[in-house]
Amino acid sequence: xxxGYTWQDSAPVSYAxxxxxxxxxxxPAEIPLVDEPGGTDVDLKTQIVRxxxxxxxxxxxxxxxxxxxxxxxxxxxxxxxxxxxVAGTTTAYLINRRWTFKAEPSxxxxxxxxxxxxxxxxxxxGINAALYAALPDEWWRQPLAFVIAQGTATVxxxxxxxxxxxxxx
Numbered sequence: 001x002x003x004g005y006t007w008q009d010s011a012p013v014s015y016a017x018x019x020x021x022x023x024x025x026x027x028p029a030e031i032p033l034v035d036e037p038g039g040t041d042v043d044l045k046t047q048i049v050r051x052x053x054x055x056x057x058x059x060x061x062x063x064x065x066x067x068x069x070x071x072x073x074x075x076x077x078x079x080x081x082x083x084x085x086v087a088g089t090t091t092a093y094l095i096n097r098r099w100t101f102k103a104e105p106s107x108x109x110x111x112x113x114x115x116x117x118x119x120x121x122x123x124x125x126g127i128n129a130a131l132y133a134a135l136p137d138e139w140w141r142q143p144l145a146f147v148i149a150q151g152t153a154t155v156x157x158x159x160x161x162x163x164x165x166x167x168x169x
Contacts, residue, residue, distance in 0.1 A: 061088045065087050120157055
């Protein structure tokens with residue numbers, strides 16, 4: 001028996017109805033396209049534009065610091081990326097909270113963001129290090145590894161922030 005339903009029950013229940021009845025994180029098809037009570041007053045299109053602009057600025061901060069630490073100071077790749085990640089994500093969080101999602105400060109939200117950034121930190125630094133090691137030593141290795149790692153983390157961040165974090169009161 002799973003969630004009160006067994007395949008032996010006489011009344012068939014569609015998979016969609018079964019999933020709807022079970023508590024779970026939203027599936028990609030369930031990501032709200034309009035805000036619900038408890039959300040922000042900013043529509044999805046505006047949030048995407050603002051998130052993209054904020055991400056662009058944060059990526060400049062991240063990549064600028066990463067390049068300086070890696071190329072000028074000679075720090076190891078993962079250490080340089082770790083430091084630049086913290087600077088870039090701090091920039092992104094502060095701007096996104098106030099401008100993109102128009103959310104008030106919240107201790108619960110802050111800790112949720114810390115947990116999310118821990119996950120995206122591991123994803124981003126791991127992908128960057130793996131690609132940096134795997135790609136040929138050409139001029140495009142550093143920016144390509146950075147862009148792929150950053151892009152992956154950006155998608156994860158937007159979805160989790162919109163669907164979970166900025167719905168927290």
